Amino acid sequence: MCRWVAYAGEALHPSTLILDTPHSLVAQSLNSPLGKETVNGDGFGIGWYPAGDVPGKAPALFRSVEPAWFDENxxxxxxxxxxxxxxxxxxxxxxxxxxxxxxHPFRHENWLFMHNGALHGFTRMRRELLLLIDPALFPEVRGTTDSEVLFHLALTHGLREDPLAAMSRTLREVERIGDQLGIPHPVQGTFAVTDGTTIWAFRYSSIHDSRTLFYSEDLGTLQQTYPDLDRLRVFTKGARVVVSEPLSDLPGAFIEVPESTVVVVDRTGCRLEPFLR
Known part of the structure; x- marks a missing residue:
């Protein structure tokens, strides 16, 4: 359905990952071997936290309906x-x-959210899901996607206090409504959310056959394995990337996230935890 990249580490130019890698995000917008659709040309977005900003400040956001490979901006x-x-x-x-x-991504205060996948039967569930959103948040729903509704449902369910619990309650709520309406397996996708300090990336679907998701190997390990590879030197050892599909063909650089799992990237490193198993 879509492709996405999440990065955390020392400050760098986003072009390093979305333009300059062998299988960059812009390259994937034209040719995505692991995606449901080969071409992802129906718009793009980037949300970022400027270097030096204090924690808790809202990120900057740039979105466009142009194909990513076409937009000079x-x-x-x-x-x-x-x-x-x-x-x-x-x-x-x-x-x-x-x-x-x-x-995507969608923004609320200091939070960003993005999604690859779909809520099957969303047109039938849309009214019920919208009515569950906190009235204070409802005016912020400006588009028509299932992804934006999911984000505001997660905010309603306490995303700012406990992202894991909020995403769990949100996706279970969708499955409950889907069951009431006779819609089997309504949730499909990978989901990423951040408060500007920590990244939570979820791989989950009701049918337990989700869209692909990968995280990068520890940079210290990769730099020891490939000491002469110049492109690894632009990253510090604490850098981590979570992606819909690998950004290069370098063996061992990316590890697939298991089904029904959340990847948590913070200042302590990267860890995997079970999610809705």
Whole structure:
């Protein structure tokens, strides 16, 4: 449905990952071997926390309905800014209109959210799901995607206090409504959320056959394995990337996230935890 990249580490230019790697996010927008759709040309977005900002400050956001490979502004911005944490996403629309408010990532205060996949039967569930959103948050739902509804449901269920519990309650709520309406296996996808300090990336579907998700190997390990590889030297040892599919063909560089698992990336490192098993 879509492809995305989440990065945390020392500040760098996002172009390092979304433009300059052998299988960059922009390259995936034209040719995605592991995606449901080969081409993801229905818009893109990038959300980033500028280097030096204090924790808790809202991230910057740039979204466009242009194909990522076509938009010169994306190249200019990605090479100009520096950020220690960013989300980037290329979209393949599954039904809702191609408009800027439907492009990921979505933002609320200091939080970002993005999604690859779909809520099956969303048009039938949409009214019930929208009614569950906190009335104070409802005016912020400006687009028509299932992803934006999921984000605001998660905020309603306490995302800011406990992201794991909030995402669990949100996806179970969707499954409950789907069951009431006779919609089997309504949840499909990978989901990423951040508060600007920690990244939580979920791989989950009701049918337990989710879209692909990978995280990068420890940089120290990779640099020891490939000491002469120049492109690894731009990253510090604490850098981590979570992606829909690997950004290169380097053996051992990316590890697949198991089904029904959340990857947590923070200042202590990277860890995997069970999720909705």
């Amino acid at each position: 994306l190249s200019e911005i990605a090479r100009a800014i520096e950020t220690p944490l960013f989300f980037a996403h290329v979209r393949a629309a599954s039904g809702p209109p191609i408009q800027r408010t439907n492009c």
